[in-house]
Amino acid sequence: MRPRLLLALAAALVLVPAALLLAFRMPEFGAHPLPYGDAATALMLHERHVTNMVSGVNFDLRAIDTLGEEIMLLAAVGGAVMLLRGARGEGGQRRAAAIPGRPIPRRSEAVVLLCRLLAPVTLLFGLYVVLHAQLTPGGGFQGGVIIASAMLLVWLGEGYAAWRRMLPGPLLHALEGGGAALYALAGLAGLALGDAFLANVLPPGESGSLLSGGLIPLLNLGVALAVAGGFAMLFLEFLEETRAPEEGEE
Template identity: 65%
Template sequence: MSPRARGILATLAALALAPGALAVLRAMPAFGDHPLPYGDAVNRIAPAERIVSNMVTAVNFDLRGFDTLGEEVMLLAAVVGTVVVLRGSRGEGVGDRPATCGDRPIPPRSEAVVLLCRIIAPLTLLYGLYVVLHAQLTPGGGFQGGAIIGSGLLLVWVGEGYNAWRRLVPGVVLHALEGGGAGLYALMGFGAMLTGAAFLTNVLPLGEWGSILSGGVIPVVNFGVGLAVSGAFGMLFLEFLEETREPKDGEEP
């Protein structure tokens, strides 16, 4: 199909969908309106039952805690599938050096990039840990903080190169983080069920309002999610970076 034909087709489709889009916009509530009762119910129940001030965290790890475990399993399955595909040609062995991939160019790293990454990488990792640990108090949590920590790991590779990155971030540790974090979540949830209680029933002190130790089991399962997401992103980066070409003799890594 020619570019002109695609443009005409896109225009016709937009014109056909425009009345429906306008009808949806007109039917939407005004900005700031809150027509549904669920938010009010969460704001009323969660602070009293879980002593948390972040209602999103209360929903994720209490009101719909079993669904969150399903999300965790989906992430685990997606990472496992990606690892299987990427390791299909080179096998299970993962060395501490990148693979040999023909004449793929290796872009040189400037001293400014190296310095910037050495400054930003530890700050990014620290901020990611902060986001994970304060999920019950402020916006954030294990998913968001884990993604930030994964980005910090990638900055280590950008600044230090592949070999140094692999020495600092062993693959076996990433596997343990991913599986252990998901296992911690499942253990806290199903462990409560073994006693006859509901999934993720609180078994720890709720703490005081505004304290980092408040929330009962919520900080524990949220920390498990942070470990799992950090390990998952790290495993993805490890497998992708395994495709990096190994420097030849006399070539700058």
């Protein structure tokens, strides 16, 4: 432990002064030296009628980069699933593990009640964040994570068997892959109509309206499906690690 402590102290002597210097030299809030922010704001208000500039940048000005990020997420989740299943085996069952000498405690009624109340509320809030991405802070990634958290509350409150009945693996695979495919197909629509990839092919709507933004709500939905399905798939694989092994499995 002593060498590690000395190394941490040495790193702090270098990093802490640099962090303080950076903090004191940061521009004031709202002041930025580059014109990119002003140009993006004016362009998104005029071209897409969105009021959340972050969504405008993510799903319009750098929409191809966002598609790349979704493919990276898809690849990361797929790699994690392959590694876990490669060591555990493809088989699965719908009962929790029973390790000798370590009984599974019974869920209290308070935990069950709280999860049953919070799961639907969390799901609705996640849908709200997804649907209002072009209007207020939020978006498909943030909303997708919230929706996946609501799915996890089902396991916490109802148990492993209920989780597997309500959220089977094929459904989560379809959400993850389908969300990424929806994003890519929306981009191909522009090419099919003789325009650029991911070019807006839908009317921009009225600024401040739920249907504003043109193609942005559709792309945002694809991200939400991919993120919710991907995170829930990881939850499922991690929970599978705790189950009792099938006959013949290690």
